Amino acid sequence: MSSKLFVSAQEVAERAGVSRSAVSRTFTPGASVSADTRRRVLEAAEALGYHVNHLARGLMRNESGIVCLIVSDVATPYRSALLRELTLQLQNAGKVAMLINTDRSDGSVDRALRQAIRYRADASVILSGLPDKSITQLCLRNGQRLVLINRDDDQPGPLKINLDDYESGGRIATAFVRAGCRTLAFANSEAGTPSLMGRERGFIAAAARLGIEVIVERYGWTGYEAGKVLAQRMLTRTERPDAVFCATDLLACGFMDAARHQFGISVPDQLCIAGFDDIEQASWSSYDLTTFAQPVSMIASHAVEWLSKAENADGEDHSVRLTAELIWRGSIRGG
Amino acid sequence: MSSKLFVSAQEVAERAGVSRSAVSRTFTPGASVSADTRRRVLEAAEALGYHVNHLARGLMRNESGIVCLIVSDVATPYRSALLRELTLQLQNAGKVAMLINTDRSDGSVDRALRQAIRYRADASVILSGLPDKSITQLCLRNGQRLVLINRDDDQPGPLKINLDDYESGGRIATAFVRAGCRTLAFANSEAGTPSLMGRERGFIAAAARLGIEVIVERYGWTGYEAGKVLAQRMLTRTERPDAVFCATDLLACGFMDAARHQFGISVPDQLCIAGFDDIEQASWSSYDLTTFAQPVSMIASHAVEWLSKAENADGEDHSVRLTAELIWRGSIRGG
DNA sequence: GCACCGTTTGCACACGCTTGCAAAGCGACC
DNA sequence: GGTCGCTTTGCAAGCGTGTGCAAACGGTGC
CATH class of the missing domain: 3.40.50.2300 (Response regulator)
Structure with a gap:
């Protein structure tokens, strides 16, 4: 649709006084071109603003x-x-x-x-x-x-x-217990992704080995708002958890904010929280969140x-x- | 390099018993094909798993x-x-x-x-x-x-x-003054982007019209950490600002965190803060940041x-x- | 001068597609 | 039946590139 078309190898070849193949070879690493023609081609290409057409190249090479x-x-x-x-x-x-x-x-x-x-x-x-x-x-x-x-x-x-979602879930469960927590909870979303479920299952299994039954809630999409809702559900229970593993840092941030600002709970004194992903916000001093870093x-x-x-x-x-x-x-x- | 190549329009044409052009036209909106051939082409294409090669199409149409x-x-x-x-x-x-x-x-x-x-x-x-x-x-x-x-x-x-970066800077300056603030500051990065500088200039100009001189600091890249550093620089001054406009929400978050957790300053009672961008974190209850939403x-x-x-x-x-x-x-x- | 060998070069075909052009098909109307 | 008009179809010429093949080139060694 443009009035002026892109410049093609043909034009470069004419200007450099060589064949079109020479141009093509100049821009193909490992092809056989003499130093002299290469230089002339490169000069002409620079002057004309030539750029190899990767669509055409991909068509030929069958590799885009x-x-x-x-x-x-x-x-x-x-x-x-x-x-x-x-x-x-x-x-x-x-x-x-x-x-x-x-x-x-x-x-x-x-x-x-x-x-x-x-x-x-x-x-x-x-x-x-x-x-x-x-x-x-x-x-x-x-x-x-x-x-x-x-x-x-x-x-x-x-x-x-x-x-290793399953193992990570296990590691954080023992860490909670070692920190003196006794009522463990897992906050998940309803997405049901294998990785999310793996963390959940690993956490539950490790807690079970330590003789602890885990409170599990799932809600919504894996985001900040869902974390807040999950906190509302879990922190109004009669047996309030003193440690919660959130399937995701975003959930954890929402959970923590709700715990602090809506329930006046202090973290980590009254409630330990862990997340997963190690998003940038986890390191922000308002959250200072213990979490698993994805490599x-x-x-x-x-x-x-x-x-x-x-x-x-x-x-x-x-x-x-x-x-x-x-x-x-x-x-x-x-x- | 793959052993099996992609299926081409030619193969579809053969299977459908039509010419290659018919196949092409079937996949070109607005082209002239009878309902009958169209159906046969689509059937063959579906059976063979044919997909138009957009590299080739782009080559022809000069529009990728x-x-x-x-x-x-x-x-x-x-x-x-x-x-x-x-x-x-x-x-x-x-x-x-x-x-x-x-x-x-x-x-x-x-x-x-x-x-x-x-x-x-x-x-x-x-x-x-x-x-x-x-x-x-x-x-x-x-x-x-x-x-x-x-x-x-x-x-x-x-x-x-x-x-309208310049005007936004002005609006927030008057908002600060209306909120009773008297010592205004602008926290910027060293990036010097026109948009960042526009906010700065607009803020300064509006403050000047109200008879207030703005404290300006610039540091580093436009991120959370830079906000913390800027807070350290500005909040240790003898004339401590009671309102700061951060060129970016990320700066604002860092600034706010440092103000609260390192200086024990309460926001907004002792210090008003505003940012720019309306990133998701600005609405998180730990920050609850007044800011400008980019459309x-x-x-x-x-x-x-x-x-x-x-x-x-x-x-x-x-x-x-x-x-x-x-x-x-x-x-x-x-x- | 000639045979030999390694490098460089050009030709021409292929890649998969679009599209102008003309031929073909099909009705309808006189 | 002939003419006109419209739609559908196939042919073939491209689009810009890579690359096998053979010819041309240039330098040795006899």
Whole structure:
């Protein structure tokens, strides 16, 4: 639609007095070009403002350099931190990120993957939601790499990166008991994600081993407001908990704010709180929240390394388990 | 490199017993295909798992459907909120977002724009940094649309979306004075962005009209930690301010935390605080921060509308000024 | 001069798609 | 039946690039 079109390799070739192939080879690392023609081509390209057309290149090479990031709740602290790390490391690996937001409308992960196929993305990274088996099969059949982060799926083919949610739940339970807490609670959302449920189950199991039954509540979406509601529900019980593990830092922040400002409860003296994710706000002095840090950078590097690998070792089951690091702060007594 | 290639329109055509053009037309809205062939093509496509190759389509149409979002500090609350809105609205407009992260290494905005050109992006939206004039000219010459958000540049050609930073600064100054404050301060970062400086100048000017000289400090990058440092600097002065306007909510949160937890100052009784952006944390009850809401959704819709417009009215100067809405909360006395 | 070898270069085809153009099909009307 | 008009269809020419292949080149060693 533009009056002036982009400048093509042909024009550069004419100006440099060489063939079009020479231009192409100049911009293809490892191709055979003499130093002299290379220089002349580069000069002409610079003068004309030439840039290789990656659409055409991708068409030829059958490799676009595009990696699709499929994600909902982009504006959430944890998600955006992961997004940051992924884009950065992808760029370092010479790839470029295509961002597909799957907020609103369910089943849109499938739609997103279709979009990834249309743009012939070399790979897709799924940070949220779970795709239908048929569509992932379609992706894999077309040679598209797939990475599932914290999705805990059992489909063979994609790389699956997960955390030790269950064990983390256990660790925090013993930490609570060691801090002298006796009435343990778990605050969860209704999302029912495998990672969230893993934390819950691990926490309950470890408490059971210590002879403690855990109060569990689930409400709403995994955000600040839900944390407040959960606090209202749990702190008005006759047997009020003196320690609560929130499935997420956002929940924990909401819970803590409600406990302090609506119930006048002091943290950690009367109530110990722990969260998960280690979002930036967890370190803010208003919260000073003990939590588990997701190894965001390591997650990203595993993902990027896998999807840049030339060899597609089909058939094997690729799955990575990383451990979340317990960040000890002031929301639990006796650090 | 994959053993099996993607399925092409040719294969669909053969299976459906029609020509390749028929397949192409079936997937081109508004093209002339009979209902019968259309049905047969769709059936064959579904069976084979065919998806139009947007790289090839973009090559032909000279219109990729890709929009580049160039942004640093992706994990920041305000930026990620804007990102969320942009991706969502772009998708609704039938575009797809390519995310380029310009953290680390300066001048990378230019590199990002080059990347946008390589992928023949229809447009680029710049959320941070400022590109060199030569490179924006190159983009415009190639028919690539450009949107600058809060960059306050004077280059003709791109759409420039800005806020009434200066006026907002003025409004908050009078609000402080009306609340009985007498010693006004402005906490800024050293970034020196036009929007940040606009708020500062507007605040100072309005205070001057009321006969008040403003204490100004600038430090570091526009984040929580910088806010803490600024508090340390300002609250140890002999003439301690009783109202501070922070250029950003993140600064304000840090400032408030330091004021309360390190200096034992009560907000808003002894110190009124205001911020800018209305990030989610501003509404959290630990902060309850009076601030200006950026009209994120409107910013995004202006950007998307402009870059989907068919007509490229060259020569005209396109610039939009939006007003930030004052969100009145508890960090200023007497709301 | 000639055979040999390694490097550089150009030709031409392929990638998967869109689209102008003309031919074909189909009714309807005189 | 012939003419006109409209819709549908296939052909083929591109879009900008990568790359195999063979020819051209340039330098050795005899």
